[in-house]
Amino acid sequence: MTDTRPTLAVWKFASCDGCQLSLLDCEDELLVITGAIRIAHFTEMSRAHVEGPYDVSLVEGSITTEADAERVREVRRSSRRLITIGACATAGGIQALRNFAEDGAYASTVYPHPEFVSSLDTSTPISGHVAVDLELQGCPIDRRQLLEVIAAELVGRRPVIPGYTVCQQCKGRGTVCLLVSKGTACLGPVTRAGCGALCPSIGRGCYGCFGPSEGANPEALAGRLLSEGMAPVDTSRLFATFYVGNPVFGNQATALAASSETGLNEQEEEST
Amino acid sequence: MTHGSGAHRTVAVEGLSRVEGEGSLRVEVRDGVVQDVALSIFEPPRFFEALLEGRLASEAPDITARICGICPVAYQMSACAAVEDACGITVDERITALRRLLYCGEWIQSHALHIYLLHAPDFLGCADAVELAERDRAAVERGLALKRTGNLIMETIGGRAIHPVNVRVGGFYRAPTVAEVGALVEPLRRALDAAVATVAWVGGFDFPDVEGDYRFVALRSPGRYPIESDRVASSDGLDTSPAGFADMVIEEHVARSTALHARIGGRLDYLTGPLARYALNSSELPDPARQAAEGAGLGTICTNPFQSIIVRAVELVFACHEALRLIAAYEPPDPPAAFVQPRAGVGTGATEAPRGLLFHRYELDDNGLIRTARIVPPTSQNQITIESDLRRVAQAALELPDDELTWRCEQAVRNHDPCISCAAHFLDVTVARQ
Numbered sequence: 001m002t003d004t005r006p007t008l009a010v011w012k013f014a015s016c017d018g019c020q021l022s023l024l025d026c027e028d029e030l031l032v033i034t035g036a037i038r039i040a041h042f043t044e045m046s047r048a049h050v051e052g053p054y055d056v057s058l059v060e061g062s063i064t065t066e067a068d069a070e071r072v073r074e075v076r077r078s079s080r081r082l083i084t085i086g087a088c089a090t091a092g093g094i095q096a097l098r099n100f101a102e103d104g105a106y107a108s109t110v111y112p113h114p115e116f117v118s119s120l121d122t123s124t125p126i127s128g129h130v131a132v133d134l135e136l137q138g139c140p141i142d143r144r145q146l147l148e149v150i151a152a153e154l155v156g157r158r159p160v161i162p163g164y165t166v167c168q169q170c171k172g173r174g175t176v177c178l179l180v181s182k183g184t185a186c187l188g189p190v191t192r193a194g195c196g197a198l199c200p201s202i203g204r205g206c207y208g209c210f211g212p213s214e215g216a217n218p219e220a221l222a223g224r225l226l227s228e229g230m231a232p233v234d235t236s237r238l239f240a241t242f243y244v245g246n247p248v249f250g251n252q253a254t255a256l257a258a259s260s261e262t263g264l265n266e267q268e269e270e271s272t
Numbered sequence: 273m274t275h276g277s278g279a280h281r282t283v284a285v286e287g288l289s290r291v292e293g294e295g296s297l298r299v300e301v302r303d304g305v306v307q308d309v310a311l312s313i314f315e316p317p318r319f320f321e322a323l324l325e326g327r328l329a330s331e332a333p334d335i336t337a338r339i340c341g342i343c344p345v346a347y348q349m350s351a352c353a354a355v356e357d358a359c360g361i362t363v364d365e366r367i368t369a370l371r372r373l374l375y376c377g378e379w380i381q382s383h384a385l386h387i388y389l390l391h392a393p394d395f396l397g398c399a400d401a402v403e404l405a406e407r408d409r410a411a412v413e414r415g416l417a418l419k420r421t422g423n424l425i426m427e428t429i430g431g432r433a434i435h436p437v438n439v440r441v442g443g444f445y446r447a448p449t450v451a452e453v454g455a456l457v458e459p460l461r462r463a464l465d466a467a468v469a470t471v472a473w474v475g476g477f478d479f480p481d482v483e484g485d486y487r488f489v490a491l492r493s494p495g496r497y498p499i500e501s502d503r504v505a506s507s508d509g510l511d512t513s514p515a516g517f518a519d520m521v522i523e524e525h526v527a528r529s530t531a532l533h534a535r536i537g538g539r540l541d542y543l544t545g546p547l548a549r550y551a552l553n554s555s556e557l558p559d560p561a562r563q564a565a566e567g568a569g570l571g572t573i574c575t576n577p578f579q580s581i582i583v584r585a586v587e588l589v590f591a592c593h594e595a596l597r598l599i600a601a602y603e604p605p606d607p608p609a610a611f612v613q614p615r616a617g618v619g620t621g622a623t624e625a626p627r628g629l630l631f632h633r634y635e636l637d638d639n640g641l642i643r644t645a646r647i648v649p650p651t652s653q654n655q656i657t658i659e660s661d662l663r664r665v666a667q668a669a670l671e672l673p674d675d676e677l678t679w680r681c682e683q684a685v686r687n688h689d690p691c692i693s694c695a696a697h698f699l700d701v702t703v704a705r706q
């Protein structure tokens with residue numbers, strides 16, 4: 001009997017493996033999934049490899065080398081649908097901090113012989129290189145959202161993934177607002193929901209690991225944080241983590257860092 | 273694939289599977305003798321040491337967690353230990369105990385993943401766990417249930433299984449309640465039984481007759497099997513602090529193949545991980561783990577790398593038992609975190625990631641900003657030994673047909689559960705994909 005199951009391929013670029021691990025973390029559903037879908041290429045899980053084309057490709061990781069830029073084009077050519085999973089694949093990941101550093105500075109910090117290293121000076125999302133059909137956010141992605149995406153793909157519908165904020169999820173959980181009640185720095189008002197508003201529920205401000213929500217206004221939030229007495233440089237750092245490669249957060253981080261330097265210069269001028 | 277005939281034979285695996293991250297291996301055979309072996313890494317570097325410069329020390333646990341999605345707790349714990357060392361902080365015993373419980377969750381999750389999904393299929397001739405489930409669904413379901421219990425601990429203590437959110441320098445954001453922690457008891461009791469069954473299951477596999485000549489390095493803490501400790505020991509008599517060990521380990525960056533090879537004093541290669549922990553600490557195992565080991569025919573030291581799967585299973589028993597012990601004694605730390613006043617200084621922290629010793633060293637300025645960072649993951653320390661194993665295993669298996677020899681060589685690498693994503697932040701990417 002021919003295998004009529006749709007095929008799934010999982011690909012990895014510069015990343016931590018955590019988002020593809022989310023698939024293996026579906027412990028209760030894994031054997032159900034593999035009953036409905038044929039896993040055709042997934043090196044973390046199997047030494048078997050089925051040649052493409054594939055019905056769906058899940059892509060983890062960012063593009064940081066010329067070779068990977070070429071490889072992702074091959075992946076695109078062999079995939080009917082290409083879905084990127086996680087902060088690295090959708091925004092460049094924490095390694096996109098290199099985009100803001102001087103060219104070559106990072107390689108020479110880590111390597112005694114930077115000339116041995118052939119790495120690009122940027123870490124860029126998959127969408128900067130090929131057409132992407134769907135982006136699933138998170139550092140890491142949420143396992144339940146991944147299941148929703150796979151289930152939706154199987155029947156050809158759009159997955160139900162919220163674009164609203166962590167802030168709204170907090171309200172839904174009944175968590176008292178940390179920013180309002182304690183002045184805790186929190187990115188919840190500008191961060192995409194999906195984690196279940198985990199951090200505020202344990203008394204920690206959201207650190208933005210699902211990236212900007214739809215229509216996020218980080219400038220307004222930054223103003224509020226500064227008015228709470230947070231230093232521009234610290235506010236900048238808050239925006240410059242796992243989604244620094246997304247311009248909504250990255251530009252805000254850059255603007256705050258610039259205002260921080262200006263502020264310092266003014267202080268120095270005053271003192272002289 | 274394997275190619276060449278007669279005097280020349282080359283084993284080359286382009287994309288190593290069932291390991292975390294992207295690597296390849298190559299073995300050259302000439303006139304019946306293995307000439308050259310190379311475990312190559314083509315995972316692109318992510319420059320963590322560089323991007324940590326100028327960041328707040330308090331950010332180190334969350335940033336370094338992103339080095340590895342399989343063992344984020346190991347990164348968080350080594351980072352916390354290093355920063356606390358630099359700031360001269362010793363945390364409350366209750367915080368240490370809660371950290372250890374969280375870490376047990378990671379060991380259970382990672383070891384169950386490796387044993388059932390990555391390693392066991394090799395011994396049973398299956399391409400993966402899906403094929404294995406077609407033959408023995410109960411076994412795979414047992415493994416997945418174990419893995420789920422590990423993740424449940426990480427979710428309960430850490431907030432989520434991958435990149436937990438509840439860890440901070442000094443301790444935790446929130447201490448879970450006694451009731452929340454108590455809810456883990458029932459799943460853990462079942463997991464303990466499943467872990468004992470796992471030891472019996474893997475103990476019955478056929479193992480190639482290969483013995484390694486290893487210099488073992490692991491943490492040691494008298495009275496308990498090590499997860500976190502302030503002493504590093506070796507099978508040839510080393511006994512030092514994490515800082516002392518960090519000073520001894522010299523990493524070399526070479527253009528050929530994979531780079532930054534870690535050696536003690538720049539010349540002695542060594543092995544960390546389950547075989548090393550077991551060899552140096554098996555006397556500290558609790559009774560159920562020791563009995564399971566004896567039942568599987570394991571002595572107090574195991575030097576057959578293929579049998580690392582048994583040692584991992586014994587450590588699963590230990591981790592389930594240890595988690596239950598910690599839960600029985602659990603008192604929520606109050607406050608959940610020690611106050612850590614940043615100060616200029618240097619700190620080193622070492623903990624036992626599921627796949628081996630992981631140490632971090634940070635130099636901080638008086639504002640608590642990181643001036644320099646050094647992170648040495650287990651796979652970089654094990655890399656030379658893995659290549660030695662590859663040579664030994666290939667030499668002993670030359671009579672096998674090409675496809676079986678290739679598979680055996682892949683297994684020689686998987687024996688050590690290498691985490692290439694971890695290693696890659698320092699690895700050379702000029703290596704061409706074979």
